Amino acid sequence: MSWSEKGRQLKQRLKRIDWYLSLGLLFLLSVLATFAWGGIKLHELLNDADALPIEAVAIKGERKFTTDEEIQTALQSLMQSSFFNADIVDVQHALEDLPWVYKVSVRREWPAKFKVTLQEQQAVAHWNEEAWLNIHGEVFDALAQAELIDLPKLSGPDDMAEAVLTSFIQLDELLTINGFKLASLRLSPRHAWQAELANGIKIELGREDKMTRIQRFINAYPTLVNSDKTVAKVDLRYDTGFAVGWDETNKRTENK
Missing domain, CATH: 3.40.50.11690 (Cell division protein FtsQ/DivIB)
Structure with missing residues (x-):
């Protein structure tokens, strides 16, 4: 086989490699785009209070001086959030700022409920x-x-x-x-x-x-x-x- 024939074959192989590489890169980009789009949609869903609303907040703990009205006011921002994007630490601090509240723990309970354990000042x-x-x-x-x-x-x-x-x-x-x-x-x-x-x-x-x-x-x-x-x-x-x-x-x- 002459050198010119070998050169033509090498060029053909390189073209095929370039074609495969382009297809692979295109496929990778489409996969990444799909993941990105899915992530955006998931983020929108998790932060949509209408799609994933908080349906109930259960308050546990003996209370003498902390009223339901005070708790409801403190939880207003929570109820405007979705189940997943509500900040538990912010909720805890909002309740602990109430005058007669000493300590609060907050946790999520699937599918759409928050459990709040409240301890009053003694x-x-x-x-x-x-x-x-x-x-x-x-x-x-x-x-x-x-x-x-x-x-x-x-x-x-x-x-x-x-x-x-x-x-x-x-x-x-x-x-x-x-x-x-x-x-x-x-x-x-x-x-x-x-x-x-x-x-x-x-x-x-x-x-x-x-x-x-x-x-x-x-x-x-x-x-x-x-x-x-x-x-x-x-x-x-x-x-x-x-x-x-x-x-x-x-x-x-x-x-x-």
């Missing part, structure tokens, strides 16, 4: 007159509730809220087993403790040894009530004694 005390403390010693703001009016009144710097609650529990436990009830506890900006009993007696505890000092008050109280005067205030900021403020005379007597 208030254990008033805080600085306008806010509340929950069981974790965290400050939160919410409207007053009549049934919580008798909760103890605590106050102090916000960053000391947990410490104030812990001290209240310790002092109240000691007082309760001795027949008293602690109504309020305050930590001043200078970190001095001031307490008030349910019977109206105010107690100055100072900065240190508040448990020892409250025990000193408990031990001395039987002597104080034997007086014909009413105790208004007891100052325990002494190493070994205390001072008493009497209701009727406003005089203070030293007891050492």
Whole structure:
């Protein structure tokens, strides 16, 4: 076979290869276009609230102060979304922004339902007159509730809220087993403790040894009530004694 014949055959093979390559490339492009078109349509479907609407939202958890109206308002944006494109984190945050809500978990349930588990704040005390403390010693703001009016009144710097609650529990436990009830506890900006009993007696505890000092008050109280005067205030900021403020005379007597 001559060189010219070999050259013609090689050119024919190269043309066939180019043809096969073009067909293959065209097929690949058509497949990619089909996938792209399908992806666009799927995205449109998943984000179409009319095509895949959220049919129900189930709310679980005990509620006392969080109303259905508040929840419905918080979920307005959710109900305008489709089942798939609704942002669970946004829903969770919207509900946790409600005043009496502490924690929320949200999950999808096929085919068109959301399950919301809601945990309300458990208030254990008033805080600085306008806010509340929950069981974790965290400050939160919410409207007053009549049934919580008798909760103890605590106050102090916000960053000391947990410490104030812990001290209240310790002092109240000691007082309760001795027949008293602690109504309020305050930590001043200078970190001095001031307490008030349910019977109206105010107690100055100072900065240190508040448990020892409250025990000193408990031990001395039987002597104080034997007086014909009413105790208004007891100052325990002494190493070994205390001072008493009497209701009727406003005089203070030293007891050492």
